[in-house]
Structures are given as C-alpha cells and as structure tokens.
Amino acid sequence: MDTQTTQHLTIGGVARRAGVGIDTIRYYEREGLLPPPRRRASGYRDYGLDMVERLRFIRRAKDLGFTLEEVRELLALSTDRERGVESVKQRAQVRLDQVNQRIRELQRMRRGLQQLIDACPGHGALEHCPILRALGGEETHDHA
Amino acid sequence: MDTQTTQHLTIGGVARRAGVGIDTIRYYEREGLLPPPRRRASGYRDYGLDMVERLRFIRRAKDLGFTLEEVRELLALSTDRERGVESVKQRAQVRLDQVNQRIRELQRMRRGLQQLIDACPGHGALEHCPILRALGGEETHDHA
DNA sequence: CTAAACCCTTGACCATGGTCAAGAGTCAAG
DNA sequence: CTTGACTCTTGACCATGGTCAAGGGTTTAG
Structure with a gap:
C-alpha cells in the first residue's frame, strides 16, 4: 500500500494521484518538465507529493491548450x-x-x-x- | 505561363492559386480530402478552378479550428x-x-x-x- | 519462498499534418 | 536539341505528445 500521507511515492503512486500514466511521467522527465527525482537504493524513482501538484499543473495548462514547451517555460519560473x-x-x-x-x-x-x-x-x-x-x-x- | 482563366491547371498552378504547397495537395488527395483528378496523357494531374476553391475551403475550415478529419466529413456532407x-x-x-x-x-x-x-x-x-x-x-x- | 505487482531502461511505434529527397519522365523557351 | 522548370512515384523524415513491448530487477503479500 501507499496510503500514507507520505513524502515517499513511487512513480505509480504519483501517476495514480495525478491522473496521468507512468510513461507520461518518465516522458515529462526526459523532456525536462519534471526534475530528475531522487532514487532509492533499488533505482526506483522517489517522489514527494509536490510532484503530484506539479503534474496536475501541467495537466491543467495542457487542457488550456498550452504546448509542453510553453508549460516547460511556465514551470521554469518556479525554479x-x-x-x-x-x-x-x-x-x-x-x-x-x-x-x-x-x-x-x-x-x-x-x-x-x-x-x-x-x-x-x-x-x-x-x-x-x-x-x-x-x-x-x-x-x-x-x-x- | 498559365494566366488563363482555364479549366486546365497543373498541380503547381492550383497550389499557387490556393496558397498551399504542391505536396500538401497530393497529401490531401491521399487522405481523401480531394478527389483523384483526371490525368493528362503524361500522367500530370489535371485540375479545374473548382479545386482551387476546394482548397481554399479546406484552408478556411482549418483556420476555424476544424481538423482534417472534420473537414473531410464536411466535404463529404456537401456532396x-x-x-x-x-x-x-x-x-x-x-x-x-x-x-x-x-x-x-x-x-x-x-x-x-x-x-x-x-x-x-x-x-x-x-x-x-x-x-x-x-x-x-x-x-x-x-x-x- | 514464491508469485504478483511493481519498477527499471532502451527503443519501437502511433496519429496528425505535412515536408523533402531521389530518380525519372514531361514540357516550353531559345 | 538542350536546358531548366515542372511533374510523377515511392518512401523517408520532422515535431508533438505520448504509449507499448521486451527483458530485466525489486518489493510485498501470503
């Protein structure tokens, strides 16, 4: 289970919470929309809830017709x-x-x-x- | 020249008049947005001015946000x-x-x-x- | 311990809407 | 006749935004 309110989510937990596919998350990472996450000893990506928020933001922006390129710039504001x-x-x-x-x-x-x-x-x-x-x-x- | 008011245009003449690329016309033909035209003895496509109109139709519809699929349907309906x-x-x-x-x-x-x-x-x-x-x-x- | 369910990477594949290149034939001007 | 502009077909390629598969390793419930 990962019913915790935790700061430790696997890619699947993030995907479910954000309502996107696992492959989409890895794709966004490749494309620079998401920062490379910490890794567990196993190599698993280790996310916090902030990534869920970030993915929801991307989804909203995309729904409004922004391209991923535009979203990338938008997100760059925050870093x-x-x-x-x-x-x-x-x-x-x-x-x-x-x-x-x-x-x-x-x-x-x-x-x-x-x-x-x-x-x-x-x-x-x-x-x-x-x-x-x-x-x-x-x-x-x-x-x- | 092909300054005539003619019913006989080559693909290039149509393209220039309609403001699209030659490849785009052939692409539309493949995709079923344009009917297969008559051919000259040489194999050249032989168009009339109606094709210029049709291409302009497609362009305007695209400008209005229709996808090519939607345009195809519209064109089908119009016949x-x-x-x-x-x-x-x-x-x-x-x-x-x-x-x-x-x-x-x-x-x-x-x-x-x-x-x-x-x-x-x-x-x-x-x-x-x-x-x-x-x-x-x-x-x-x-x-x- | 085993098996299911999960994760990893690499790399292929999909649709959309074209665009370009190669190799060959055609047409019009000089 | 030759040259250059035009056309033909086939098929590859581009960007966008993913999605899936293969062949592995990991984690967890029973």
Whole structure:
C-alpha cells in the first residue's frame, strides 16, 4: 500500500494521484518538465507529493491548450532562483499576454462560426447553405 | 505561363492559386480530402478552378479550428444532397461549442494569472512570491 | 519462498499534418 | 536539341505528445 500521507511515492503512486500514466511521467522527465527525482537504493524513482501538484499543473495548462514547451517555460519560473522576483513576475505577464492573444484568436473563430450558423436555415437546398458557400464549397469533380 | 482563366491547371498552378504547397495537395488527395483528378496523357494531374476553391475551403475550415478529419466529413456532407444541410449546421454548432468552452477555460486561467500578477510585489524573497506558490512550484530536488 | 505487482531502461511505434529527397519522365523557351 | 522548370512515384523524415513491448530487477503479500 501507499496510503500514507507520505513524502515517499513511487512513480505509480504519483501517476495514480495525478491522473496521468507512468510513461507520461518518465516522458515529462526526459523532456525536462519534471526534475530528475531522487532514487532509492533499488533505482526506483522517489517522489514527494509536490510532484503530484506539479503534474496536475501541467495537466491543467495542457487542457488550456498550452504546448509542453510553453508549460516547460511556465514551470521554469518556479525554479528560477537566480534572477529574482521581478523576472518571475515579468514572465508571468508574458504568459498572460499569450493567454489573452489565444483568447482573441478563439473569439475570432467564434465570430466566424457564429455568423455561418446564424445565416444557415438548417434545411433546404445545399446550394444555399451559407456554411458551405462561405467555405467555398464546390461540387466534387464529376469526371465519369 | 498559365494566366488563363482555364479549366486546365497543373498541380503547381492550383497550389499557387490556393496558397498551399504542391505536396500538401497530393497529401490531401491521399487522405481523401480531394478527389483523384483526371490525368493528362503524361500522367500530370489535371485540375479545374473548382479545386482551387476546394482548397481554399479546406484552408478556411482549418483556420476555424476544424481538423482534417472534420473537414473531410464536411466535404463529404456537401456532396450528400439529401440530408446535408442540417448535418453541416450541426457540426458547425458542435465546433462552436468547443470553441466557447476553450474560451471559458482560458478566461479562467487569465483571471488566475492576473490575480497572481497583481498580488506579486515584484521584489522580495522568492519564497513569498504568490506566483510561484500558486504554480505549486517546489524546489528542484537538491540531491547532491 | 514464491508469485504478483511493481519498477527499471532502451527503443519501437502511433496519429496528425505535412515536408523533402531521389530518380525519372514531361514540357516550353531559345 | 538542350536546358531548366515542372511533374510523377515511392518512401523517408520532422515535431508533438505520448504509449507499448521486451527483458530485466525489486518489493510485498501470503
């Protein structure tokens, strides 16, 4: 069992708690999203609960459409002991700007889609479907 | 030259007009997004201007966040004269719902980030930086 | 002690959406 | 006719984000 509130989890315990696969954890480690953990005498990775949190953070960020590369940078904020708080705050601001940018892009997409849907009667001849027309829909080649 | 208003374009002419790469056209053909075109005696693909339109359709749909799989379905629907329009509209609606969902998630993250930035003094000890704390940022293991 | 369940590493494999290269044929200009 | 630009096919390759398998060692319950 590993029902303990412990600071000592195996990779499987972390995986279960964080809701990710074991292979995913090792993959993230290779990719530099997770620090190389301590090892037990057996060679087993030895994690604390903080890794569970970190993995949940990654999952949330990924769900929001951040790439792993972006997540890596985001996480780097938390280990950037050298450059001080200003730099951390600054980089968080950059992230915020990127989030805003992403929101604007999605809103543009939304407007486009909404206009098409509003204009579509939902029935009738395909020739008159504004969705297909707006997308430039032409017939398939009929080269019998 | 191929400045003609013609119905006879080579793959390169189509590519230039549609703003995609030649390889992309052949790729789409393989993937079933474009019908296999007529061939000239030489074996060259022989396209009409309708293919330019179709490629633009694909590009716009992709810009709206449809995957190629979804685009393939849309194109298939547009040739299904019987029960096309409702399906097309329905799919656009599904796509819109997805976009809205993602926007909401991003807005949630934006609020979170903004609060952190507002709360961060921009100086002082890193241990007290609310940004790092909220990221679940723990120190990298110091296993010297 | 044994067996199940876990962990280790290396390295292959998957889908997505292309992009590029090799080797060969075709076409248009000069 | 030759040259250069274009096309053909096959098949490899790229990045992203994992996932699985093989062939081991470890840990723990019974």
